[in-house]
Amino acid sequence: MSQQKTAAPKAASETQLVARAQRGDEEAFTALFEMHKRRVYSLCLRMTGNTAEAEDLTQEAFLQLFRKISTFRGESAFSTWLHRLAVNVVLMHLRKKGLQQVSLDEVDTSQDEPVKRDYGDNDRRLMGSVDRISLTRAIAELPPGYRTVFVLHDVEGYEHNEVAEIMKCSVGNSKSQLHKARMKLRDWLRRNEGPMTPGEPVTSDQAPTER
Amino acid sequence: MDETRRYRTAECDRFELELDAYMDGEIRPSVPAHLRECVFCKVVFEDLTALRTATRELPLEEPSLVVWANIRAQLSREGAFAEKAGAWSWFWQLDFLRRPVPVAAFACMLALGCWLTAPQNNPQPITTASLPTSAGEPTVVRSMAFLAGGEGLEKAIRELEKAFKAREATLAPDVKATYENSLSSLDTSIRECNDSLQREPGNSLAHEYLFAAYSQKAEVLSSALEIDQGR
Numbered sequence: 001m002s003q004q005k006t007a008a009p010k011a012a013s014e015t016q017l018v019a020r021a022q023r024g025d026e027e028a029f030t031a032l033f034e035m036h037k038r039r040v041y042s043l044c045l046r047m048t049g050n051t052a053e054a055e056d057l058t059q060e061a062f063l064q065l066f067r068k069i070s071t072f073r074g075e076s077a078f079s080t081w082l083h084r085l086a087v088n089v090v091l092m093h094l095r096k097k098g099l100q101q102v103s104l105d106e107v108d109t110s111q112d113e114p115v116k117r118d119y120g121d122n123d124r125r126l127m128g129s130v131d132r133i134s135l136t137r138a139i140a141e142l143p144p145g146y147r148t149v150f151v152l153h154d155v156e157g158y159e160h161n162e163v164a165e166i167m168k169c170s171v172g173n174s175k176s177q178l179h180k181a182r183m184k185l186r187d188w189l190r191r192n193e194g195p196m197t198p199g200e201p202v203t204s205d206q207a208p209t210e211r
Numbered sequence: 212m213d214e215t216r217r218y219r220t221a222e223c224d225r226f227e228l229e230l231d232a233y234m235d236g237e238i239r240p241s242v243p244a245h246l247r248e249c250v251f252c253k254v255v256f257e258d259l260t261a262l263r264t265a266t267r268e269l270p271l272e273e274p275s276l277v278v279w280a281n282i283r284a285q286l287s288r289e290g291a292f293a294e295k296a297g298a299w300s301w302f303w304q305l306d307f308l309r310r311p312v313p314v315a316a317f318a319c320m321l322a323l324g325c326w327l328t329a330p331q332n333n334p335q336p337i338t339t340a341s342l343p344t345s346a347g348e349p350t351v352v353r354s355m356a357f358l359a360g361g362e363g364l365e366k367a368i369r370e371l372e373k374a375f376k377a378r379e380a381t382l383a384p385d386v387k388a389t390y391e392n393s394l395s396s397l398d399t400s401i402r403e404c405n406d407s408l409q410r411e412p413g414n415s416l417a418h419e420y421l422f423a424a425y426s427q428k429a430e431v432l433s434s435a436l437e438i439d440q441g442r
Contacts, residue, residue, distance in 0.1 A: 023293060024291060024292050024293035025292075025293060026283075026292040026293070029283075029286065029291070029292070030279070030283075033279055033282065034389070037273075037274055037278070037279070038271035038272065038273055038274075038393075039271055041271075041272055041273070041274040041278070042269075042271045042272045045272050046269075051423070054274070055274055055275065055277065055278050058274050058278050059278050059281050059282055059285075062278075062282050063282055063285055063286070066282070066286055066291060067289075067291070130261050130262055130264075130265035131265075131403075131407065132265065132268070132269060132270070132403055133403060133404070133407050133414070133416055133417055133420060135262075135265050135266065135269065136269070136416070137416050154263065154266045154267075155266055155269060175231060178231065179227075179230075179231050182231070182259055182262065185262055186255070186258045186259060186262060189258075189262070190258070
């Protein structure tokens, strides 16, 4: 409830800022950028894995936004509009780079190799918590198609039907790519993380109790 | 639970097919049943749960000030701003130059930038024993040099923090909260990077993140002081 109370004034002030920006008010442009820059930049950074590219794409997304702002009529939330626009900017960029982003249904089959699960003595497990820097690096190491689906679904919170629409693929394909992305991340983190426990059989008292 | 088995079963394959749906909240009775039976799939489930938790807790990153500067310059060229805002903006630029603290921060960052881009054949005296041995990692060398010789920037940040603390009471509550969130996020980044470097001194990504976090903190503090000083 308290969140709703605080969200309402924010939405109201954002609506006012959009209206001012539509009239060419520079302060409103600045304020809108300040409100949304971190989310847009983080999206770009995680989808590209490269800070220079992410900054260029953030710049491009906001430029497109401000150029089109006079057409914004408020049918959807401003942040939703901006976020979808940023996703499209990144996907267009990746497409220009020749990566397999246009459609996951056409994705390179080399990405579809099954993710092997080790059994037996070589099996190791994560510690129950994952270091943020390692995770960031692991996401950047994912093949582009996997990374895009993982970022859109697990980081940005899009549903599979939305991911499928954005990526122009089937829902089943989105689910399949996400599963492989998660398993690849797990595999990468197990191979590259420093502190891990050896893969001894897990007994009930070793298993984390918190889910 | 069979803790001696060393091979996958058909149930393991079925478990893997249904795992994501189960983790996304769908009802899949076979999954918890298999988790009670198979130690290996239980480990997979726990790993993916930890991964999901970490993913949800990933903090937002801060772009550099250059991004807005470029956007603003481009929009200005395209005539996107109303005339009044343009005139005010020019005045602000003059006003900015009269402010000692932001200018100090800007000068500090400018000096740091020049130093970082200077040829590396005249390195600063780096005493730390944790310098990487690989010659092929310029980022690491640059960041380590920053850590060894960047006391000036750290000192400037401390001064900016003092100035911010002294003036934050005058900021509007929502503006203050925004800056505090940004600074808290950057402090978390700095702490995490230092933790990572303690564990793994040669971690080039941690060096890069630490450098970026310090630079961004200087930018955020500088930006907050500009607002406070009557922009």
